[in-house]
Amino acid sequence: MSEQLDSRLTKPLRKKDFDLYCLILVGAYQLQNTAIADHAAVTLTVEAARHLGKQWACGLVNAILRNPQALLEPSVEAQFEAPSWLIRSIQHHYPDAADNIFRTNITRAPMTLRVNQNRQPAMSFAQILLDQGIPTVPGELSNALTLVTPQAANTIPGYSKGWFTVQDEASQRVAHLLAPKPATRVLDACASPGIKALQLLEAHKDIHLTAIDVDVTRGFYGVSESRRLGLPFELREGDATLRNWWDGEMFDSILVDAPCTGTGTLRRKPDIKLHRSHEDMFDLQRKQRELLSNLWNMLASGGTLLYSTCSILPDENDSVIQHFLDQTTDASTVPIAADWGRATLFGRQCLPIEGGPDGFFYSRITKL
Ligand SMILES: C[S@@+](CC[C@H](N)C(=O)[O-])C[C@H]1O[C@@H](n2cnc3c(N)ncnc32)[C@H](O)[C@@H]1O
Numbered sequence: 001m002s003e004q005l006d007s008r009l010t011k012p013l014r015k016k017d018f019d020l021y022c023l024i025l026v027g028a029y030q031l032q033n034t035a036i037a038d039h040a041a042v043t044l045t046v047e048a049a050r051h052l053g054k055q056w057a058c059g060l061v062n063a064i065l066r067n068p069q070a071l072l073e074p075s076v077e078a079q080f081e082a083p084s085w086l087i088r089s090i091q092h093h094y095p096d097a098a099d100n101i102f103r104t105n106i107t108r109a110p111m112t113l114r115v116n117q118n119r120q121p122a123m124s125f126a127q128i129l130l131d132q133g134i135p136t137v138p139g140e141l142s143n144a145l146t147l148v149t150p151q152a153a154n155t156i157p158g159y160s161k162g163w164f165t166v167q168d169e170a171s172q173r174v175a176h177l178l179a180p181k182p183a184t185r186v187l188d189a190c191a192s193p194g195i196k197a198l199q200l201l202e203a204h205k206d207i208h209l210t211a212i213d214v215d216v217t218r219g220f221y222g223v224s225e226s227r228r229l230g231l232p233f234e235l236r237e238g239d240a241t242l243r244n245w246w247d248g249e250m251f252d253s254i255l256v257d258a259p260c261t262g263t264g265t266l267r268r269k270p271d272i273k274l275h276r277s278h279e280d281m282f283d284l285q286r287k288q289r290e291l292l293s294n295l296w297n298m299l300a301s302g303g304t305l306l307y308s309t310c311s312i313l314p315d316e317n318d319s320v321i322q323h324f325l326d327q328t329t330d331a332s333t334v335p336i337a338a339d340w341g342r343a344t345l346f347g348r349q350c351l352p353i354e355g356g357p358d359g360f361f362y363s364r365i366t367k368l
Helices: 002-008 015-033 038-051 055-066 084-093 098-105 122-131 169-178 195-203 216-229 278-298 318-327
Strands: 112-115 136-138 144-147 164-166 185-188 208-213 235-237 251-257 299-309 331-333 348-350 360-367
Touching: 002 015, 015 038, 015 055, 038 055, 084 098, 084 278, 112 169, 122 136, 122 144, 144 169, 164 195, 169 195, 169 251, 169 299, 169 360, 185 195, 195 208, 195 216, 195 251, 208 216, 216 235, 251 278, 278 299, 278 318, 318 331, 318 360
Parallel strands: 185 208, 185 251, 208 235, 251 299
Antiparallel strands: 112 144, 112 164, 136 144, 299 360, 331 360, 348 360
Protein backbone atom coordinates (compact mmCIF):
# COMPACT_ATOMS: atom_id res chain seq x y z
CA MET A 1 0.00 0.00 0.00
CA SER A 2 2.95 2.34 0.67
CA GLU A 3 4.09 1.51 -2.85
CA GLN A 4 0.71 2.67 -4.20
CA LEU A 5 0.73 5.83 -2.14
CA ASP A 6 4.30 6.72 -3.11
CA SER A 7 3.30 6.45 -6.75
CA ARG A 8 0.60 9.10 -6.20
CA LEU A 9 2.83 11.63 -4.45
CA THR A 10 4.63 13.87 -6.89
CA LYS A 11 7.26 14.44 -4.21
CA PRO A 12 7.72 12.54 -0.95
CA LEU A 13 6.19 14.00 2.21
CA ARG A 14 8.61 15.54 4.70
CA LYS A 15 9.74 13.49 7.73
CA LYS A 16 7.63 15.65 10.05
CA ASP A 17 4.55 14.76 7.98
CA PHE A 18 4.92 11.03 8.55
CA ASP A 19 1.70 11.17 10.60
CA LEU A 20 -0.08 12.42 7.51
CA TYR A 21 1.46 9.65 5.42
CA CYS A 22 0.17 7.04 7.89
CA LEU A 23 -3.23 8.71 7.95
CA ILE A 24 -3.57 8.48 4.16
CA LEU A 25 -2.57 4.81 4.35
CA VAL A 26 -5.36 4.19 6.87
CA GLY A 27 -7.84 5.97 4.62
CA ALA A 28 -6.69 3.99 1.57
CA TYR A 29 -6.91 0.76 3.57
CA GLN A 30 -10.50 1.58 4.54
CA LEU A 31 -11.38 2.22 0.90
CA GLN A 32 -9.80 -0.98 -0.36
CA ASN A 33 -10.38 -3.48 2.39
CA THR A 34 -13.34 -2.54 4.57
CA ALA A 35 -17.08 -2.11 4.25
CA ILE A 36 -16.87 1.54 5.35
CA ALA A 37 -18.67 3.69 2.78
CA ASP A 38 -16.17 5.38 0.43
CA HIS A 39 -17.51 8.89 1.08
CA ALA A 40 -17.23 8.35 4.87
CA ALA A 41 -13.66 7.05 4.60
CA VAL A 42 -12.62 10.06 2.49
CA THR A 43 -14.42 12.72 4.54
CA LEU A 44 -13.18 11.40 7.87
CA THR A 45 -9.59 11.07 6.67
CA VAL A 46 -9.66 14.67 5.39
CA GLU A 47 -11.19 15.72 8.71
CA ALA A 48 -8.43 13.87 10.60
CA ALA A 49 -5.78 15.76 8.60
CA ARG A 50 -7.38 18.97 9.83
CA HIS A 51 -7.25 17.62 13.42
CA LEU A 52 -3.54 17.01 12.98
CA GLY A 53 -3.24 20.75 12.32
CA LYS A 54 -2.41 20.08 8.66
CA GLN A 55 -5.15 22.07 7.02
CA TRP A 56 -2.82 22.61 4.05
CA ALA A 57 -2.92 18.87 3.29
CA CYS A 58 -6.71 18.48 3.15
CA GLY A 59 -6.78 19.00 -0.61
CA LEU A 60 -3.97 16.51 -1.12
CA VAL A 61 -5.66 13.84 1.01
CA ASN A 62 -8.93 14.44 -0.76
CA ALA A 63 -7.35 14.24 -4.22
CA ILE A 64 -5.58 10.96 -3.47
CA LEU A 65 -8.50 9.22 -1.80
CA ARG A 66 -11.29 10.56 -4.07
CA ASN A 67 -9.77 8.71 -6.95
CA PRO A 68 -8.79 5.31 -5.55
CA GLN A 69 -8.97 3.72 -9.02
CA ALA A 70 -6.06 5.94 -9.96
CA LEU A 71 -3.98 4.29 -7.28
CA LEU A 72 -1.75 1.97 -9.23
CA GLU A 73 -2.81 -1.64 -9.49
CA PRO A 74 -0.63 -3.01 -6.68
CA SER A 75 2.20 -5.33 -7.63
CA VAL A 76 1.85 -8.96 -6.54
CA GLU A 77 4.60 -8.26 -3.99
CA ALA A 78 2.63 -5.34 -2.49
CA GLN A 79 -0.71 -7.10 -2.68
CA PHE A 80 0.52 -10.22 -0.90
CA GLU A 81 3.17 -8.55 1.25
CA ALA A 82 5.97 -10.85 0.14
CA PRO A 83 9.43 -10.33 -1.38
CA SER A 84 9.83 -10.89 -5.11
CA TRP A 85 12.27 -13.81 -4.80
CA LEU A 86 9.64 -15.72 -2.85
CA ILE A 87 6.77 -14.71 -5.13
CA ARG A 88 8.76 -15.81 -8.19
CA SER A 89 9.79 -19.07 -6.60
CA ILE A 90 6.23 -19.97 -5.59
CA GLN A 91 4.87 -19.00 -9.03
CA HIS A 92 7.56 -21.10 -10.66
CA HIS A 93 7.01 -24.22 -8.57
CA TYR A 94 3.24 -24.00 -8.10
CA PRO A 95 1.77 -22.28 -11.17
CA ASP A 96 -1.60 -23.89 -10.40
CA ALA A 97 -1.69 -22.93 -6.72
CA ALA A 98 0.43 -19.78 -6.39
CA ASP A 99 -2.40 -17.25 -6.06
CA ASN A 100 -4.11 -19.44 -3.52
CA ILE A 101 -0.90 -19.73 -1.50
CA PHE A 102 -0.40 -15.94 -1.58
CA ARG A 103 -3.98 -15.31 -0.50
CA THR A 104 -3.78 -17.92 2.26
CA ASN A 105 -0.55 -16.44 3.57
CA ILE A 106 -2.27 -13.18 4.45
CA THR A 107 -5.09 -14.86 6.37
CA ARG A 108 -5.10 -15.83 10.02
CA ALA A 109 -3.70 -19.28 10.80
CA PRO A 110 -6.00 -21.67 12.64
CA MET A 111 -5.34 -22.77 16.22
CA THR A 112 -5.14 -26.54 16.35
CA LEU A 113 -4.76 -28.74 19.41
CA ARG A 114 -3.09 -32.11 19.68
CA VAL A 115 -5.29 -33.91 22.17
CA ASN A 116 -3.38 -36.01 24.70
CA GLN A 117 -5.08 -39.35 24.13
CA ASN A 118 -3.47 -40.75 27.28
CA ARG A 119 -6.00 -38.59 29.14
CA GLN A 120 -9.11 -38.98 26.97
CA PRO A 121 -10.16 -39.52 23.35
CA ALA A 122 -10.33 -36.41 21.19
CA MET A 123 -14.11 -36.66 20.81
CA SER A 124 -14.64 -36.64 24.61
CA PHE A 125 -12.35 -33.63 24.90
CA ALA A 126 -14.23 -31.90 22.06
CA GLN A 127 -17.46 -32.41 24.03
CA ILE A 128 -15.89 -30.95 27.20
CA LEU A 129 -14.83 -27.92 25.19
CA LEU A 130 -18.24 -27.57 23.56
CA ASP A 131 -19.92 -27.70 26.99
CA GLN A 132 -17.70 -24.76 27.93
CA GLY A 133 -18.75 -22.84 24.82
CA ILE A 134 -15.59 -23.67 22.84
CA PRO A 135 -16.62 -25.33 19.56
CA THR A 136 -13.97 -27.24 17.60
CA VAL A 137 -13.68 -28.97 14.26
CA PRO A 138 -12.01 -32.41 14.11
CA GLY A 139 -8.92 -32.66 11.93
CA GLU A 140 -7.88 -35.50 9.66
CA LEU A 141 -5.63 -36.93 12.36
CA SER A 142 -7.63 -38.62 15.10
CA ASN A 143 -6.32 -36.38 17.88
CA ALA A 144 -6.31 -33.03 16.07
CA LEU A 145 -8.98 -30.48 16.97
CA THR A 146 -9.15 -26.98 15.51
CA LEU A 147 -10.76 -24.22 17.53
CA VAL A 148 -13.49 -22.36 15.66
CA THR A 149 -12.29 -19.22 17.46
CA PRO A 150 -8.70 -19.15 18.70
CA GLN A 151 -8.14 -18.23 22.35
CA ALA A 152 -5.23 -18.20 24.80
CA ALA A 153 -4.11 -21.79 25.43
CA ASN A 154 -4.09 -21.38 29.21
CA THR A 155 -7.78 -20.42 29.17
CA ILE A 156 -8.76 -23.74 27.57
CA PRO A 157 -10.00 -26.41 30.03
CA GLY A 158 -7.38 -29.01 30.94
CA TYR A 159 -4.38 -26.84 30.05
CA SER A 160 -2.62 -27.22 33.41
CA LYS A 161 -3.48 -30.95 33.46
CA GLY A 162 -1.72 -31.52 30.14
CA TRP A 163 -4.83 -32.54 28.22
CA PHE A 164 -3.62 -30.97 25.00
CA THR A 165 -0.80 -29.17 23.22
CA VAL A 166 -1.15 -26.39 20.67
CA GLN A 167 0.33 -27.80 17.45
CA ASP A 168 -0.58 -27.33 13.82
CA GLU A 169 -1.90 -30.49 12.16
CA ALA A 170 0.81 -30.47 9.46
CA SER A 171 3.41 -30.51 12.23
CA GLN A 172 1.53 -33.30 14.04
CA ARG A 173 1.86 -35.52 10.95
CA VAL A 174 5.63 -35.77 11.39
CA ALA A 175 5.48 -38.08 14.40
CA HIS A 176 2.72 -40.14 12.77
CA LEU A 177 4.92 -40.69 9.72
CA LEU A 178 7.97 -41.63 11.76
CA ALA A 179 5.89 -44.13 13.79
CA PRO A 180 8.75 -45.66 15.82
CA LYS A 181 8.38 -49.28 16.95
CA PRO A 182 8.05 -50.07 20.67
CA ALA A 183 11.22 -50.07 22.77
CA THR A 184 13.46 -48.83 19.94
CA ARG A 185 16.14 -46.13 19.88
CA VAL A 186 14.91 -42.88 18.39
CA LEU A 187 16.88 -39.73 17.60
CA ASP A 188 15.29 -36.30 17.24
CA ALA A 189 18.29 -34.53 15.74
CA CYS A 190 16.89 -30.97 15.54
CA ALA A 191 14.64 -31.04 18.56
CA SER A 192 14.34 -27.49 19.96
CA PRO A 193 11.92 -26.37 21.25
CA GLY A 194 10.76 -29.98 21.58
CA ILE A 195 7.18 -30.07 20.31
CA LYS A 196 7.60 -33.16 18.14
CA ALA A 197 9.87 -34.88 20.67
CA LEU A 198 7.12 -34.47 23.27
CA GLN A 199 4.56 -35.77 20.81
CA LEU A 200 6.71 -38.86 20.24
CA LEU A 201 7.05 -39.44 23.98
CA GLU A 202 3.32 -38.92 24.50
CA ALA A 203 2.38 -41.45 21.81
CA HIS A 204 5.19 -43.99 22.38
CA LYS A 205 5.90 -44.22 26.09
CA ASP A 206 8.52 -46.96 25.79
CA ILE A 207 10.85 -45.55 23.14
CA HIS A 208 14.39 -44.54 24.07
CA LEU A 209 14.49 -41.00 22.80
CA THR A 210 17.63 -38.93 22.35
CA ALA A 211 16.78 -35.29 21.61
CA ILE A 212 19.55 -32.94 20.59
CA ASP A 213 19.76 -29.45 19.16
CA VAL A 214 22.60 -27.09 18.44
CA ASP A 215 20.60 -24.38 20.23
CA VAL A 216 19.30 -25.60 23.57
CA THR A 217 18.27 -22.11 24.66
CA ARG A 218 15.19 -22.57 22.47
CA GLY A 219 14.40 -25.70 24.48
CA PHE A 220 13.14 -23.94 27.61
CA TYR A 221 9.61 -24.08 26.18
CA GLY A 222 9.85 -27.85 25.68
CA VAL A 223 11.16 -28.35 29.20
CA SER A 224 8.27 -26.40 30.73
CA GLU A 225 5.83 -28.20 28.41
CA SER A 226 7.25 -31.57 29.53
CA ARG A 227 6.36 -30.68 33.14
CA ARG A 228 2.83 -29.70 32.13
CA LEU A 229 2.41 -32.91 30.11
CA GLY A 230 4.18 -35.13 32.66
CA LEU A 231 6.70 -36.45 30.12
CA PRO A 232 10.40 -37.23 30.65
CA PHE A 233 11.89 -34.86 28.09
CA GLU A 234 15.59 -34.19 28.15
CA LEU A 235 17.24 -31.97 25.55
CA ARG A 236 20.98 -32.28 24.98
CA GLU A 237 23.22 -29.83 23.23
CA GLY A 238 24.67 -31.29 20.05
CA ASP A 239 25.48 -30.36 16.49
CA ALA A 240 23.84 -32.95 14.25
CA THR A 241 26.32 -32.26 11.46
CA LEU A 242 29.01 -33.68 13.81
CA ARG A 243 29.37 -36.93 15.73
CA ASN A 244 31.11 -35.77 18.92
CA TRP A 245 27.89 -36.09 20.97
CA TRP A 246 27.08 -39.65 19.78
CA ASP A 247 27.77 -42.78 21.88
CA GLY A 248 28.20 -44.91 18.73
CA GLU A 249 24.99 -46.95 19.19
CA MET A 250 22.80 -47.01 16.10
CA PHE A 251 19.31 -45.51 16.09
CA ASP A 252 16.28 -47.35 14.71
CA SER A 253 14.48 -44.13 13.76
CA ILE A 254 15.81 -40.65 13.13
CA LEU A 255 13.78 -37.49 12.80
CA VAL A 256 15.44 -34.63 10.91
CA ASP A 257 13.00 -31.76 11.35
CA ALA A 258 15.44 -29.53 9.57
CA PRO A 259 16.10 -25.80 9.95
CA CYS A 260 14.46 -24.17 6.91
CA THR A 261 13.03 -20.93 5.53
CA GLY A 262 9.68 -21.60 7.22
CA THR A 263 7.86 -20.59 4.03
CA GLY A 264 4.98 -22.92 4.90
CA THR A 265 4.27 -20.98 8.08
CA LEU A 266 4.14 -17.36 6.88
CA ARG A 267 0.72 -16.83 8.46
CA ARG A 268 2.21 -17.46 11.88
CA LYS A 269 5.59 -15.85 11.29
CA PRO A 270 5.14 -13.05 8.75
CA ASP A 271 8.52 -11.58 9.77
CA ILE A 272 10.10 -14.40 7.71
CA LYS A 273 9.09 -12.40 4.62
CA LEU A 274 11.30 -9.55 5.79
CA HIS A 275 14.18 -11.45 7.32
CA ARG A 276 14.74 -14.41 5.00
CA SER A 277 16.55 -13.87 1.73
CA HIS A 278 17.01 -16.06 -1.32
CA GLU A 279 20.67 -16.54 -0.30
CA ASP A 280 19.53 -17.80 3.14
CA MET A 281 17.66 -20.55 1.37
CA PHE A 282 20.87 -21.82 -0.22
CA ASP A 283 22.74 -21.64 3.12
CA LEU A 284 19.94 -23.67 4.67
CA GLN A 285 20.05 -26.14 1.80
CA ARG A 286 23.75 -26.73 2.49
CA LYS A 287 22.97 -27.31 6.18
CA GLN A 288 20.11 -29.69 5.34
CA ARG A 289 22.41 -31.75 3.10
CA GLU A 290 25.09 -31.88 5.81
CA LEU A 291 22.57 -33.00 8.41
CA LEU A 292 21.32 -35.85 6.26
CA SER A 293 24.71 -37.10 5.21
CA ASN A 294 26.06 -37.12 8.78
CA LEU A 295 22.97 -38.59 10.49
CA TRP A 296 22.70 -41.41 7.97
CA ASN A 297 25.78 -42.99 9.58
CA MET A 298 23.85 -43.33 12.83
CA LEU A 299 20.83 -45.15 11.39
CA ALA A 300 20.61 -48.93 11.82
CA SER A 301 20.09 -51.08 8.77
CA GLY A 302 16.32 -51.42 8.19
CA GLY A 303 15.80 -48.20 10.14
CA THR A 304 13.74 -45.16 9.06
CA LEU A 305 14.80 -41.56 8.70
CA LEU A 306 12.08 -38.96 8.36
CA TYR A 307 13.12 -35.65 6.85
CA SER A 308 10.66 -32.80 7.34
CA THR A 309 10.60 -29.06 6.83
CA CYS A 310 7.94 -26.39 7.21
CA SER A 311 9.04 -25.08 3.82
CA ILE A 312 7.16 -25.18 0.54
CA LEU A 313 10.29 -24.58 -1.55
CA PRO A 314 11.47 -27.70 -3.42
CA ASP A 315 15.10 -26.48 -3.08
CA GLU A 316 14.86 -27.39 0.60
CA ASN A 317 12.76 -30.47 0.07
CA ASP A 318 12.92 -32.75 -2.98
CA SER A 319 16.25 -31.22 -4.13
CA VAL A 320 17.87 -32.03 -0.79
CA ILE A 321 16.61 -35.60 -0.88
CA GLN A 322 17.67 -35.97 -4.53
CA HIS A 323 21.19 -34.84 -3.64
CA PHE A 324 21.28 -37.22 -0.68
CA LEU A 325 20.08 -40.21 -2.70
CA ASP A 326 22.64 -39.46 -5.41
CA GLN A 327 25.39 -39.78 -2.79
CA THR A 328 23.99 -42.70 -0.80
CA THR A 329 23.81 -46.22 -2.16
CA ASP A 330 22.00 -47.82 0.80
CA ALA A 331 19.06 -45.39 0.95
CA SER A 332 15.61 -45.71 -0.55
CA THR A 333 12.55 -43.52 -0.11
CA VAL A 334 9.34 -45.11 1.15
CA PRO A 335 6.27 -43.62 -0.56
CA ILE A 336 3.80 -41.86 1.71
CA ALA A 337 0.31 -42.95 0.74
CA ALA A 338 -2.08 -40.20 1.76
CA ASP A 339 -5.14 -38.29 0.72
CA TRP A 340 -3.67 -34.97 1.88
CA GLY A 341 -1.02 -32.81 0.25
CA ARG A 342 0.55 -33.62 -3.09
CA ALA A 343 2.99 -36.37 -4.00
CA THR A 344 6.47 -35.19 -4.97
CA LEU A 345 9.32 -37.23 -6.44
CA PHE A 346 10.64 -38.20 -3.00
CA GLY A 347 7.90 -37.41 -0.49
CA ARG A 348 4.78 -35.45 0.15
CA GLN A 349 4.23 -31.70 0.12
CA CYS A 350 1.43 -29.88 1.94
CA LEU A 351 0.72 -26.33 0.89
CA PRO A 352 -0.84 -23.93 3.39
CA ILE A 353 -4.62 -24.13 3.35
CA GLU A 354 -6.89 -21.24 4.31
CA GLY A 355 -8.39 -22.16 7.70
CA GLY A 356 -6.33 -25.38 7.55
CA PRO A 357 -2.82 -26.69 8.19
CA ASP A 358 0.52 -25.05 7.42
CA GLY A 359 2.76 -25.93 4.49
CA PHE A 360 5.06 -28.87 5.28
CA PHE A 361 7.25 -31.39 3.50
CA TYR A 362 7.89 -35.00 4.53
CA SER A 363 10.20 -37.60 3.06
CA ARG A 364 10.60 -41.07 4.56
CA ILE A 365 13.82 -42.90 3.81
CA THR A 366 14.81 -46.41 4.80
CA LYS A 367 18.29 -47.91 5.14
CA LEU A 368 18.70 -51.00 3.02
C1 LIG B 1 12.30 -26.64 12.62
S1 LIG B 1 13.22 -26.41 14.04
C2 LIG B 1 12.87 -27.87 14.93
C3 LIG B 1 11.54 -27.86 15.64
C4 LIG B 1 11.40 -29.03 16.59
N1 LIG B 1 11.60 -30.29 15.91
C5 LIG B 1 10.07 -29.05 17.28
O1 LIG B 1 9.15 -29.74 16.82
O2 LIG B 1 9.90 -28.36 18.28
C6 LIG B 1 14.85 -26.69 13.48
C7 LIG B 1 15.86 -26.79 14.58
O3 LIG B 1 17.10 -27.20 14.01
C8 LIG B 1 18.09 -26.73 14.86
N2 LIG B 1 19.41 -26.87 14.21
C9 LIG B 1 19.96 -26.10 13.27
N3 LIG B 1 21.19 -26.57 12.95
C10 LIG B 1 21.40 -27.66 13.71
C11 LIG B 1 22.47 -28.58 13.84
N4 LIG B 1 23.59 -28.46 13.12
N5 LIG B 1 22.36 -29.58 14.73
C12 LIG B 1 21.23 -29.72 15.47
N6 LIG B 1 20.19 -28.87 15.39
C13 LIG B 1 20.26 -27.86 14.51
C14 LIG B 1 17.66 -25.32 15.17
O4 LIG B 1 18.30 -24.84 16.33
C15 LIG B 1 16.14 -25.50 15.34
O5 LIG B 1 15.83 -25.66 16.68
